[in-house]
Amino acid sequence: MAASRSSSIRRAGRRLLSAGVVGAALVAGFAPAQAAEPVTGDGEFTSRGLTMPVASSVAYRGKSLLDKQDVIVVAISNSHFDLPWMALFHDRTRLIEKRFAGSKTAVVHLEFRPDGSYKAHSFHFESGNNCGYCAGNLGVTSTVKIAGGRIAGTLRIKDTDKNADVKIDTPILSDDHGPALPAGGGDPGKAYMAYHEAMVTGVPAKVVPHLSKANGNYIDEAVKKGKGAQIMKVYAKEHPDKSVKIVRGWSKGDTALLLWEGETSILRLTGEAVMVREGGRWVVDEELSELKMQQVGCRRSRAMTARHADNLFAVANPRDAAQAS
Numbered sequence: 001m002a003a004s005r006s007s008s009i010r011r012a013g014r015r016l017l018s019a020g021v022v023g024a025a026l027v028a029g030f031a032p033a034q035a036a037e038p039v040t041g042d043g044e045f046t047s048r049g050l051t052m053p054v055a056s057s058v059a060y061r062g063k064s065l066l067d068k069q070d071v072i073v074v075a076i077s078n079s080h081f082d083l084p085w086m087a088l089f090h091d092r093t094r095l096i097e098k099r100f101a102g103s104k105t106a107v108v109h110l111e112f113r114p115d116g117s118y119k120a121h122s123f124h125f126e127s128g129n130n131c132g133y134c135a136g137n138l139g140v141t142s143t144v145k146i147a148g149g150r151i152a153g154t155l156r157i158k159d160t161d162k163n164a165d166v167k168i169d170t171p172i173l174s175d176d177h178g179p180a181l182p183a184g185g186g187d188p189g190k191a192y193m194a195y196h197e198a199m200v201t202g203v204p205a206k207v208v209p210h211l212s213k214a215n216g217n218y219i220d221e222a223v224k225k226g227k228g229a230q231i232m233k234v235y236a237k238e239h240p241d242k243s244v245k246i247v248r249g250w251s252k253g254d255t256a257l258l259l260w261e262g263e264t265s266i267l268r269l270t271g272e273a274v275m276v277r278e279g280g281r282w283v284v285d286e287e288l289s290e291l292k293m294q295q296v297g298c299r300r301s302r303a304m305t306a307r308h309a310d311n312l313f314a315v316a317n318p319r320d321a322a323q324a325s
Contacts, residue, residue, distance in 0.1 A: 040083070040170035041076050043154075045108050047162045048129045052106040054166050056081045059151045060092045060173040064111055064119065065133050071119060072151055074110040074168055075100075087173045089288070090257055090272050098288050110155065110168075116146040118155060144168065178252025185249040188256035188275040191282035192246065199239050204228045207235070212276050212285040238289045240269045256282065261292065268292040 041057035058081040062073040075081070075096050089095045093109075101107040101124070111119040118140055124130035144153030152169040185192060195210035204223050208216040222231040240262025248259040254277040262269045271289030275282050 040081070041166065041168050043164070043166040045076065045123075045164040045166060047123070047125060047131075050125050050129055052076075052078050052108065052125070055079060057168045057170045058083060058086055058092070058096075058173065059168075059170050060086075061175060062093060065122060066120065066135065070114055071111045072114065072116075072146065072172060074112065074151060074170070075107050076110065076166055076168065077105060077107045079105040079107075083171065083173065088177075088255060088257065088274050088286070090177070090259060091288070092173065094272075094288055094290060108164075110166075112144060112146070112151065114146070116144055116151065116153075118142040118144065121157070146172070176252075177250035177257045178255075179250065181249035181251055181256065181258075185246040185256075185258050186251070188251060188258060188282045189246045189249060191275060192258055192260070192273055192284060193244070195284045196239070196244050199236065200241050202232055202236070204232055207232070210283055212283050213278060215285065235287075238271065238287045240264050240271075240289070254278075262289075 039056070041054045043054045045052045045054060054076045055078050057074055057076045059072055059074045062071055063069065064071045073093065075092075077100060079100055081100070086092060086095060096107055106123070106125055108121060108123040110121045113119050118137065120133055120135040122131055122133050124132075139158040141156040142153060144151060144155055150169065150171050153167075155164065155166045155168070157164040181188065184190070191210065195207070198206040198210050201207075204219050208219050211219070219228070219231055219235075222228055240260075242263045242265055244260050244262035246258050246260050250257050256275040256277075258273045258275060260271055260273065262271070268291070269289045270292045271287060273284055274286035276285045277283075
């Protein structure tokens, strides 16, 4: 986030598609968030004079950044989290870092033990205003409890340069993505590999047939505007152009989730793809990736790296495309 920001992060909507669009939004100011989703969070989180109003929260099972013990991660933000959409993904932290945390949207990650007790928080608002891992209960008051598949309560933090009064009430996202697919990902895996072969050509007309209708339409419109090469670069940033191998997969109804490992000419990547069945065919709807080497050590450093990188965005989501148009 830029140092020139105002002292309050106004509630922002869903992430836009490209870094260029976000940059333009930063200059123009922050739009109020839409309130279409159920309220899952409220309150404020303030650090060194910068206040993040809490518009929503999302909860999921994960590992603690410090000791890798099982925790419930609750991400709070001035943006609205789309919970059903986020439930489609395997790595929700990666999803948040790629699609939400950035110049227009702030995110704070809270960790709670399986019994509901508070453990730690982490955030990165801007240079000099962040905490990779803040643990301990000094100045912390929590009424948060876990029951019936939900996590709810109030968390208050009082510190020298940090204050928070946050209410959360949100379901814990399920990790059930359906029965496991056979080696190679079955039919969804074959469809993804066909997408990979098309992607390495860099030709929009070859890629579009392997994408969901919304994504395909988005690329077609970009081509009509003379921006085909530009949009293909956005898609290519999340995809290994040398080789890729599907390592795990699941399928439920007309949706499948594939985990993959791949390589570019200089980097090793790991990622996931959300596949959908449209008209009897499996096509790619979403793709997220990261450097495989960045999974080693403190996971929060990955967000700090991504915050200032130019490859913040994944395959266009129809919701994002609608806002960017």
